Amino acid sequence: MTTIPTPLKPAIRLRGFDAWYGDFQALHSIDMDLPENRVTAFIGPSGCGKSTLLRWINRMNDAIPGARSSGQLEINGHDVLGPATDVVELRRRVGIVFQKPNPFPKSIYDNVAFGARLHMKATKAEMDELVEWSLRKAALWDEVKDRLRSSALGLSGGQQQRLCIARAIAVGPQVLLMDEPCSALDPRSTASIEELMVELRESYTIAIVTHNMQQAARVSDFTAYMFLGKVVEFGATLDIFENPDCQETEDYITGRFG
Amino acid sequence: MKHAPKPALLADSAVIAKRTRSLAARHRKDIFFRNVCRTVASSSALVLVLLLTAILTQGLGSLNFQFLSGPPDPDPAIAGLWPAMMGSVWLVVLTLVIALPLGVAAAIILEEFQPRRVYLRRIHSFVQLNITNLAGVPSVVFGILGLTVFVSMFGIFGNGQEAGMEVGVTYFDQFYNEGDFILEVPVADQAQPVAEPVEGMTVFSYEGTAMALHLLGDDEEWPADPALAKRSLRTWDAPGRIQENSWWYFRLPFGRGVLAGALTLMLVVLPIIIIASQEALRAVPSSLRQAALGLGATPLQTVRQITLPAAVPGILTGAIIAMSRAIGEAAPLLMIAGIVFITHAPGNMMDDFTAMPLQIFNWAGRPQKEFHDLAASGIIVLLTALLIFNTVAVVLRQKLQKPLS
Numbered sequence A: 001m002t003t004i005p006t007p008l009k010p011a012i013r014l015r016g017f018d019a020w021y022g023d024f025q026a027l028h029s030i031d032m033d034l035p036e037n038r039v040t041a042f043i044g045p046s047g048c049g050k051s052t053l054l055r056w057i058n059r060m061n062d063a064i065p066g067a068r069s070s071g072q073l074e075i076n077g078h079d080v081l082g083p084a085t086d087v088v089e090l091r092r093r094v095g096i097v098f099q100k101p102n103p104f105p106k107s108i109y110d111n112v113a114f115g116a117r118l119h120m121k122a123t124k125a126e127m128d129e130l131v132e133w134s135l136r137k138a139a140l141w142d143e144v145k146d147r148l149r150s151s152a153l154g155l156s157g158g159q160q161q162r163l164c165i166a167r168a169i170a171v172g173p174q175v176l177l178m179d180e181p182c183s184a185l186d187p188r189s190t191a192s193i194e195e196l197m198v199e200l201r202e203s204y205t206i207a208i209v210t211h212n213m214q215q216a217a218r219v220s221d222f223t224a225y226m227f228l229g230k231v232v233e234f235g236a237t238l239d240i241f242e243n244p245d246c247q248e249t250e251d252y253i254t255g256r257f258g
Numbered sequence B: 001m002k003h004a005p006k007p008a009l010l011a012d013s014a015v016i017a018k019r020t021r022s023l024a025a026r027h028r029k030d031i032f033f034r035n036v037c038r039t040v041a042s043s044s045a046l047v048l049v050l051l052l053t054a055i056l057t058q059g060l061g062s063l064n065f066q067f068l069s070g071p072p073d074p075d076p077a078i079a080g081l082w083p084a085m086m087g088s089v090w091l092v093v094l095t096l097v098i099a100l101p102l103g104v105a106a107a108i109i110l111e112e113f114q115p116r117r118v119y120l121r122r123i124h125s126f127v128q129l130n131i132t133n134l135a136g137v138p139s140v141v142f143g144i145l146g147l148t149v150f151v152s153m154f155g156i157f158g159n160g161q162e163a164g165m166e167v168g169v170t171y172f173d174q175f176y177n178e179g180d181f182i183l184e185v186p187v188a189d190q191a192q193p194v195a196e197p198v199e200g201m202t203v204f205s206y207e208g209t210a211m212a213l214h215l216l217g218d219d220e221e222w223p224a225d226p227a228l229a230k231r232s233l234r235t236w237d238a239p240g241r242i243q244e245n246s247w248w249y250f251r252l253p254f255g256r257g258v259l260a261g262a263l264t265l266m267l268v269v270l271p272i273i274i275i276a277s278q279e280a281l282r283a284v285p286s287s288l289r290q291a292a293l294g295l296g297a298t299p300l301q302t303v304r305q306i307t308l309p310a311a312v313p314g315i316l317t318g319a320i321i322a323m324s325r326a327i328g329e330a331a332p333l334l335m336i337a338g339i340v341f342i343t344h345a346p347g348n349m350m351d352d353f354t355a356m357p358l359q360i361f362n363w364a365g366r367p368q369k370e371f372h373d374l375a376a377s378g379i380i381v382l383l384t385a386l387l388i389f390n391t392v393a394v395v396l397r398q399k400l401q402k403p404l405s
């Protein structure tokens, strides 16, 4: 149930992964492989631990006092949780996009260049090239190319979210984690971000949390249904949506949950 | 539960009628409360207006150019505030230069680098508690602290009064001869006794030209030639030792100088700056920090490029409030500088000084009414400075404060 049926290369490997906030165990013994260059969707009721799992993959939870984990979490064979892992380098390789768009109060250009500048010293021409590429990749270039120097806070919510995606891919990640990236957006912006994900999937391994079942069905190759800190069912999206193994999964997907 | 009957307070009209509060009474209380607030507020404003009127009528008369540019004087008609104003400027600038980096650094440590280990967190919250408490400590207490720590430095350097170690100073033995000329002999070792005049020894004129000393006995006649008179001394002439401080004169312990005063004021304003900076940092949405960290920024890069720039308006406002506090403080300075008669602006960080609150305090304590008027004029100057500071703070806040999300 937890292994990938097709012979795809696993990018992220979880074995017996537990996570706690203080005494509260938020994740219970997660076993799964997220395949490379595929979109994996995490669905499940509120509070089931989807964000917690995502935030452990690039160790964003490090900053939370009392948050700890155990078990195995590997990305392309590298141990994520071990003391040898440099979180700065890890986060460069594993980008994250949050639920609420959070552009910096800087210009559009500087937002995209911010991450790249953290890691690299580049000439103006190289940086211009990178910014344009990232914005094009995030399907935002045509809308902002004439106002790169104006504040990113002047963009619409959907544009801001695409800017955050551009900002994340500008540092050259291999994995993109997206925690409900469309929940604050209108249907049109959502559609453009979904298109984007399908396109980005060619070069990135993507994990997305969503409460929108249609979205999961549309964009993801694999789907994991989580409940109370456990992965109840994980498999190809088509299988999960057409004939789930568990009654719980079916109830949740069809909206009969709770 | 879905079909439970409505509670009596919503359904039973008899109960509702009995329990309902009188609408008219509620409105009456509302109006009464509003009027009480209005009265209290306007009476406090009235007190302020009275105070200002009293100060202005008493002080405006003696507020003139002489007062603003002259030194204090035993004669109230020509006494001025200049040395005290310059003393205050020195104090406030030095205080801010020292306290701002310290305070901002402390705030960054407390807000942005919260440790994960339990015992470190304990230390952290202990420090936090202390800072909050220090903000409420009477400033005279800091004066006592400043006296032992900065003025005498626990007596580590000698007796705690005289300089145990100093740089940027030259000593001279200065003669004053019969022809009213000044002759100076540089002192190589301060421990040596004062120079004795010897025929032919090198002396310097007041202007600094080297000359050979011409020594005269008791019975010899004073030379008529002014060039010779300029380098002549009697055998019994004795010098006095004087010191000349450069602008970068520095000594340990600090003594009762501007630096000791500024460091003491630093203790007073540090909690204000730390707390204001902490609040400014806390107001930066944590989503921005998360965004930066998520892109692989180190904690330092996050603070340097995201959090601190966003907090600058708040920090500057705190700094200006701290300046207002520093310029009006009298009690701790009274312990450091005391009431001394000082007629010159400070020339270096170790110079004796007086400050506006001290000068005002001094004048207000004299029996003559003329001095009381001078004190009122001084208060006008002080209040003007405070008004300017506060205006700048408000303007800065409005100009620099940008939306963050």
Ligand SMILES: Nc1ncnc2c1ncn2[C@@H]1O[C@H](COP(=O)(O)OP(=O)(O)OP(=O)(O)O)[C@@H](O)[C@H]1O
Residues within 6 Å of the ligand: A021, A024, A026, A045, A046, A047, A048, A049, A050, A051, A052, A053, A064
């Ligand atoms: N910082 C925290 N401290 C303590 N407990 C937390 C913290 N963050 C999350 N939790 C708890 O961990 C559990 C999982 O939370 P998580 O945010 O991962 O849920 P989620 O599946 O993302 O929910 P949602 O769909 O509402 O975003 C919840 O019970 C939550 O209360």
Ligand SMILES: [Mg+2]
Residues within 6 Å of the ligand: A050, A051, A052, A179
């Ligand atoms: Mg969540």
